[in-house]
Amino acid sequence: MTRVEEVLAGMDATRAWQEELYRDLHAHPELSSHEVRTSAEVADRLTAFRYDVRRVGGGVVGVLANGPGQTVLARADMDALPVTELTDLPYASKVTAVDESGGTVGVSHACGHDVHVTCLLGAAAALAGAREAWSGTFIALFQPAEETGAGARGMVDDGLTDKIPRPDVAFAQHVLGHEAGVVGTQAGPALSAGDSVRIAVHGKGSHGSMPHLGVDPVVLAASIVLRLQTIVARETRPGEFAVVTVGSSTAGTKSNIIPDRAVLLVNIRTYDETVRQRVIAGIERIVRAECLASGSPAPPTFEYYDQFPLTDNDAEVTAKVSGAFRSHFGESRVIELGRVTASEDFSRLPDAFGTPYTYWGLGGFGPGQPLYPNHSPYFAPTLQPTLTAGTEALIVATLAYLGQAA
Numbered sequence: 407m408t409r410v411e412e413v414l415a416g417m418d419a420t421r422a423w424q425e426e427l428y429r430d431l432h433a434h435p436e437l438s439s440h441e442v443r444t445s446a447e448v449a450d451r452l453t454a455f456r457y458d459v460r461r462v463g464g465g466v467v468g469v470l471a472n473g474p475g476q477t478v479l480a481r482a483d484m485d486a487l488p489v490t491e492l493t494d495l496p497y498a499s500k501v502t503a504v505d506e507s508g509g510t511v512g513v514s515h516a517c518g519h520d521v522h523v524t525c526l527l528g529a530a531a532a533l534a535g536a537r538e539a540w541s542g543t544f545i546a547l548f549q550p551a552e553e554t555g556a557g558a559r560g561m562v563d564d565g566l567t568d569k570i571p572r573p574d575v576a577f578a579q580h581v582l583g584h585e586a587g588v589v590g591t592q593a594g595p596a597l598s599a600g601d602s603v604r605i606a607v608h609g610k611g612s613h614g615s616m617p618h619l620g621v622d623p624v625v626l627a628a629s630i631v632l633r634l635q636t637i638v639a640r641e642t643r644p645g646e647f648a649v650v651t652v653g654s655s656t657a658g659t660k661s662n663i664i665p666d667r668a669v670l671l672v673n674i675r676t677y678d679e680t681v682r683q684r685v686i687a688g689i690e691r692i693v694r695a696e697c698l699a700s701g702s703p704a705p706p707t708f709e710y711y712d713q714f715p716l717t718d719n720d721a722e723v724t725a726k727v728s729g730a731f732r733s734h735f736g737e738s739r740v741i742e743l744g745r746v747t748a749s750e751d752f753s754r755l756p757d758a759f760g761t762p763y764t765y766w767g768l769g770g771f772g773p774g775q776p777l778y779p780n781h782s783p784y785f786a787p788t789l790q791p792t793l794t795a796g797t798e799a800l801i802v803a804t805l806a807y808l809g810q811a812a
Contacts, residue, residue, distance in 0.1 A: 409539045409540060409805050409810060410734060410801065410802055410805055412536050412538070412539035413532050413533060413535075413536040413539050413540070413801050413805065414532065414798065414801065415536065416531075416532060416535050416536065417528075417532060417794070417797070417798075420528050420531050420532055420797070421528075421790075421793070421794060424524050424525075424527070424528045424793050424797070425789055425790070425793065427447075427524050427527065428520055428521065428524040428789060428793060429497040429789075430447075430497075431444065431447075431515065431520035431523060431524065432495075432497050432498075432499065432515050432520045432786075433497045433498070433499055433500075433501075434499070434501065435486030435487075435499050435501055435513045435514050435515045435520070436484075436485065436486055436501075436503075436513070437485060437486060437487075437488060437503050437505070437513055438485040438486075438550065438551040438552070438553045438554040438556070438557070439464060439485070439550055439551045439554070439556065439557075439560075440485075440503070441464070441484045441485055441550045441551075444484045444523065444548075445461075445464070445465070445466050445484065445548065445550070448466045448484070448523065448527065448548045449461070449466045451527050451530075451531075452466065452468035452527075452530060452546065455468070455470075455530055455531050455534040455535075456470070456534060457469060457470050457530065457534065457546065458470070458471070460569055460570065462561050462564050462565070462566050462569050462570075463550075463557075463560040463561035463562070463563060463564030463566065464550040464551065464557065464560055464561070464564075465484075465547065465548055465549045465550050465557065465560075465561045466547075466548040467545060467546070467547045467548070467566075467569070467570055468530060468545070468546040468547075469543065469544075469545050469570055469571065470530070470533065470534055470543065470544045470545075470546075471543045471571075472537050472540065472541055472542060472543065472544070472808075473541040473542065474541060474542070475540075475541040475542025475543070475808055475809045476542045476543075476574040476575070476807050476808060476809070477542060477543040477544075477545065477571050477572065477573045477574050478542065478543070478544055478545065478573060478574065478575055478576075478577070478803075478804045478807050478808060479545040479547055479570075479573035479575070479576040479577070479755070479756070479761070480526055480529065480544070480545070480546055480547065480576070480577045480578070480800050480803075480804065481526075481547045481548075481549055481576065481577070481578045481752055481755060482519070482522035482523045482525065482526035482546075482547070482548050482549070482578070483519045483522055483523075483548075483549045483550075483552035483553075483557065483752075484519055484522075484523055484548050484549065484550055484552075485519060485550055485551055485552055485553050485554075485557070486499075486513050486514055486515045486516070486517075486519065486520075486553075487513070487514060487515070487516045487517055487553055487781060488503070488505050488511040488512070488513060489511075489512060489513070489514050489516040489781065489782075489783050490511070490512025490514065490783055491512065491514035491516065491783055491786075492783040492784055493783075493784055493786045495786055498514075498786075499512070499513060499514040499515065501513040501514070514783065516780065516781050516782060516783060516785045517553065517780045517781055517785065518580065518581035518582075518770060518780065518785065518787055519552070521581045521768070521770065521787055521792060521793065521796060522579065522580070522581070522796070523548060524793055524796075524797075525579070525768075525793060525796035525797045525799075525800060526546050526548065526800060527546075528793070528796075528797035528800075529546070529797050529800035529801050529804070530544070530546040532797070532801055533801065533804065539805075539810070540804075540805055540808040540809065540810065541808060541809050541810060542807070542808035542809060543571055544804060544808065545570055545571065545573060547561075547570075547755065549561060549752075549755070552750065552751055552752070554712060555600070555712045555713055555714045555749075555751045556751075557751060558751040558752060558753075558754035558755050559751065559754055561755065562754060562755065562758045566755070566758065567758050567759055572759050572761070573756070573759060573761050574761065574807065575723055575761060575762055575763065575764075575807050576755060576756035576759075576761050576762075576763040577727070577763065577764060577765070577766075577800065577803050577804070578750075578752045578763070578765045578766075579765065579766050579767070579768050579796060579799060579800065580750070580765070580766075580767055580768065581767075581768045581769075581770040581787050581792060581796065582746075582767045582768065582769065582770065582780065583770070583771060583777040583778065583779055583780070584741070584767060584768075584769035584770070584771070584777075585769045585771060585772075585773075586769045586770055586771055586772050586787070586788050586790070586791050586792045586795065587735075587739055587769060587791040587792070587795045588739050588740075588741055588768075588769035588795070589731050589735060589739065589740055589741070589766055589767065589768055589769070589795065589799050590740075590741045590742065590743030590744075590766060590767035590768075590769075591719075591724055591727065591728040591731065591740065591741075591742070591743055591764065591766045591767075592719060592724070592742065592743040592744060592745065592746075592766075592767075593719050593720075593721045593724040593725065593764075594718060594719060594721065595677040595678075595716060595717070595718050595719075595745055596717045596718070596719050596743060596745060596746060596765055597714075597716070597717035597745075597746050597747075597748055597749055597750045597765065598647075598649075598675040598676060598677055598714075598716065598717075598745070598746070598747050598748070598749050599675070599676050599677070599679070599682055599714060599715055599716040599749060600673065600674065600675055600712070600713065600714035600748075600749030601673070601674040601682070601686065601710060601712075601713050601714075602671065602672065602673050602674075602710070602711050602712040602713070603671075603672045603674070603686075603689065603708055603709065603710050603711075604669060604670075604671055604708075604709040604711065605630075605669065605670040605671075605672060605689075605693055605706060605707070605708055605709075606667060606668070606669050606706060606707045606709075607623050607626050607627060607630065607667070607668050607669075607670070607693065607696075607697055607702060607706045608621075608623060608666065608667055608697075608702050608703055608704040608705075608706070609621040609622055609623030609624075609626060609664065609665065609666050609667065609668070609700075609702065609703070610664075610666060610703055611663070611664055611665055611666040612664040613662065613663070613664070614660075614661060614662035614663055614664055615662065617664060620664040620666075621700060621701050621702060621703060622664050622700075623657055623664075623665060623666065623667055623668035623702075624657045624658060624664070624665070624668060625700070626668065626696060626697065626700040626702065627655050627657060627668035627670055628655075629696050629699075629700070630670065630692065630693055630696045631652050631655060631670065633692045633696060634650055634652060634672070634689060634692060635650070636692075637650050637685055637688040637689065637692070638650055641684070641688055642681065642684075642685070646678065646681055647675075647676065647677050647678075647681070647745075648674070648675070648676050648681055648685050649673070649674065649675040649676075649747065650672065650673075650674055650685060650689070651672065651673045651674075652670055652671070652672050653671050653672070653673055654669070654670065654671035655668065655669075655670050655671075656668065656669050657669070672689060674686065674689075675747050675749065676716075677716060677745065679716070690708060693706050693708075694706060714749035714750060714751050715751065715753050715754055715757070716753065717749075717750050717752065717753050717765050718753065719763065719764045719765055720762035720763060720764060722762070723762045723763065723764045724764040726806055726807075727764050727766070727802075727803045727806060728740060729806075730802050730803060730805070730806040731766075731799065731802060731803075734798065734802045735795075735798075735799075735802075739795075743766065743767045746767070748780065750765070752765060753765075764803075766799065768792065768795060768796045768799065769792070769795070770787030770788065770792045771787060771788060772788040775788060
């Protein structure tokens with residue numbers, strides 16, 4: 407019996423409580439930085455598995471030292487989204503919450519973080535139950551607030567690097583719109599860097615019938631929106647990747663009032679830091695130039711938020727984990743993930759330690775099931791084989807680094 411088989415031998419018992427836990431987490435989602443119930447559940451289970459449990463920056467970390475060897479960190483994110491679930495699942499979320507703006511919103515696990523928590527707890531239980539099969543240290547890290555980009559930074563700022571052993575390698579996975587039971591790996595840039603910016607431009611208010619007495623920020627904002635499209639179309643080299651999206655443009659309250667202000671919300675995605683800086687500089691240059699051309703009475707303001715680092719998988723680690731996946735799952739179930747344009751803050755954790763990492767995709771949808779994208783109100787991965795594959799992937803990757811117990 408191989409080490410992987412030894413660790414997986416108890417998975418039948420694990421699978422039953424995992425499915426029950428998943429349904430419970432799915433029905434009780436919590437918004438970013440409010441993962442109180444979820445983190446308590448995680449801490450209780452890790453304690454029951456005899457992990458050394460530590461609270462760091464709103465997250466929960468379980469450390470299992472099991473003799474000499476390397477240290478592996480695996481991470482799961484815990485937060486849900488302000489999305490009203492529209493599935494007909496018997497365990498669909500009915501939860502509502504008050505968001506940062508003070509409004510009441512539906513809350514659901516529309517990005518699959520309930521899958522991630524369930525899989526990592528399953529892997530933690532299996533490894534704790536088969537200590538004779540491996541040697542080293544396993545760290546199960548459950549992170550808050552991934553969706554806002556604040557969670558990983560918060561854990562680092564709270565002294566994560568001083569509170570847990572330094573990992574030799576780090577892993578994370580994300581359930582995506584692929585066939586359940588499949589895992590996808592990608593060396594190098596895997597998820598884009600992401601930046602959001604709130605841009606306020608200023609006009610001069612006037613009566614709608616007297617536009618000559620004002621400076622119209624609506625026209626100014628419209629000019630900016632159109633001109634920003636040239637950053638990708640005309641300033642980004644063919645073959646390079648960049649996305650510039652204006653997701654919101656707001657100004658005014660009535661048809662016959664020229665307002666004195668307009669606000670644009672812009673989102674940027676890149677895979678290269680040089681391209682990222684060039685895009686940001688281009689946005690600020692264009693906005694300032696359009697304000698000058700319009701006779702804006704005050705300079706624009708730029709507020710950057712929800713910023714995510716590039717997820718850049720280590721080539722050597724990715725090759726080793728991919729090989730272990732192929733040995734366990736078979737060639738047909740290990741696919742090339744390709745570059746995903748979504749963004750993540752996971753890499754802030756291994757980067758804080760100077761640790762190499764790899765981040766892979768996990769299929770979550772059965773045959774004939776619609777492949778809804780993450781963040782859709784219909785996003786609901788099938789329980790199996792998703793949970794089993796995700797749990798096994800974490801175990802297989804971990805055992806590729808943790809040696810045989812003496």
